[in-house]
Amino acid sequence: MKNTILKAELLSKTYSNGSIMQHVLKNLTIDIKAGDFTVIMGSSGSGKSTLLYALSGMDKPTLGTITFKGQEISGYSNDQLAIFRRKHCGFVFQQIYLNETMSVLDNIIICGLLVSRDKKAIAVKAKDMLLKVGLTAECYHKYPSQLSGGEAQRVAIVRALINAPEIVFADEPTGALNSTNAINVLDVMTDVNAAGQSVIMVTHDIKTARRANRILYLKDGVIIDELNLGIYVKDDPERHQILREFLESMGW
């Protein structure tokens, strides 16, 4: 039985524009188990990214509670949330957000320094991790503009993992990549999850979604259904078929 690592109860997020209130999330209750690869799907505007940012402490919910390992984080101040994110979360974005004025290695080391002061140890760990995601020593001193999209996203993944977060949040990490690079990035994410880290990913892509063992489907700010697929097995047509039928039944 897996332990619940992250739990949201009656989570609501409302954006106000003068007197107009937009309820993006409505009374969501979900729990994320340790080691799960969870994918959040849904049409545009259904609240996927809002949910991801609320769960990760990047944004505060309007109503409801979020608990991380039994500790309520929804009442944290901005500083407390920053510390929480630094210690426990890693982030991968569609836009990658590498610092263009720093080399690949420096981009990773600067994140490692947020937790540890041992720069040498961080560098060694970063090189090791870069090697694992298929980036050799040639890349260490390159700048982000000298990398392909897939390489840059793999660097971003290493940066997200350098502090060994318990949960990795990914917002459409393959959204801006070509299919070959997307597969490389997804393989890395699958390996990360196989190593025991929880992954929560937002995606529109069915090929990305089939990597997950749990798929949540959002509509109008409400989780209308979920699918449990079990551990990812490569080239499993039945898995793809089940997922496709699920998404079709959701009106995807």
Add this chain to the structure above:
Amino acid sequence: MKIKGLIIGFTAVLLAIYGLGFAYISQTGLGAIDVIQVNNTVKTIEKQLTAESEGLARTGAMDGLSYNLVFETDENYNAAVFEAIKNRQTMVDLTVPGLSDGAASRGKVLFVNPENEIKEKLLALLTLLVLGILALVYVTLGMVYVWVLRPFAVMQQFAGKIADGDLEFRLPMDRGNYFGAFTESFDLMREELKKARQGEYLANISKKELVAELSHDIKTPVATIKAICELLQAKLGQTITTQTSAGNTAIKESIEKIAVINTRADTIDALISNLFQATLEELEMLKVTVSEQPSTIITRMFGDINHYGKIRFQNAIPECLIRCDPLRLSQVIDNVISNSCKYADTFIDVRFCIDQSEKFLAITIRDYGPGFETDEGPLLCEKFFRGSGETIQNTPGSGLGLYLARQFMEAMAGRLDCHNNNGFVAELHIKLAGTPKQHC
């Protein structure tokens, strides 16, 4: 049904007569053949045969009798004879001496029997007669149905519609309507009924509008009375210290009396408010605009009416999104709490709970008063109903508070349940936005 039976019966009798006639004609032998005429015909044929010897036609007619000649020398002689016997034809021997071969040539004259021909003609005549009668009867009945019976059926349907209250249904009238003036008077009656009903509806509306306007107008002087009471209380309160002790006592008594006036004005205000709301509700002017709101607004609603500090919250309200009209929900809470204050005057406990199965936020409001008579439970939320309990009867009220509360809750897709449990308990079930899970 009756006319249909008559038609079927008549047709059956006519067909039976036709059947009997057919059988009778078929069975009856018609007129025997004239023997003398037959003999004369045979002799004439024999003479012609003798004279012409050859080339005489094998068939012919003489004196109205048709005949066929067959000779023993013919190949089909026997077959022709048997056929004639079968058809019951008259048959006479034919003997003609001295033909070309010198021997007496013999044969038969077969007379065609006229009976079958006559019978065929008679049956055709009978059939034509029966069909003619049937057609005549059907046409007559059809005309009676179209001109007489159908207008009555239409009027019957019209009367049914009028009885059901459908005064928009017009009675169709055209030139073919046999009872034109008669049916027109029915339609006039409908028009008059419609006008009368419209008049009644408008009168009712204006009466309710009058009540609503009066209720609204009364609220203004009541508010003035309350304001003056508060002003007097404040002013007299300030003068207490500057007076002698006897004067102070008089002023204190006055303040108490003004407080009573103020309280009574409150009561009038509440009664008028409920009357106003109920009238508006009847006029269907009470709009309930449901939107998604944070549950925290409920805490504020309770805070606004907790003047005497009697409301005790048993737990914190779960933070969630609810579907409600904030104005109407606050009226519901106000009505329920006001009832508890009026009839129980005890502490009021409030508990919140998320109902997992039905996706409601449940608010339980409980007082520790006498509650209501058990058998009056189903009537509590009826319009103008007031309980028979002593406390209730001795306290002013209109019997509209819970009625309006229930109306508002149902308009917000929620519900209001009331029951006794060591006091009066009201449960408000407010619909949640989305699909939350249990929170108790």
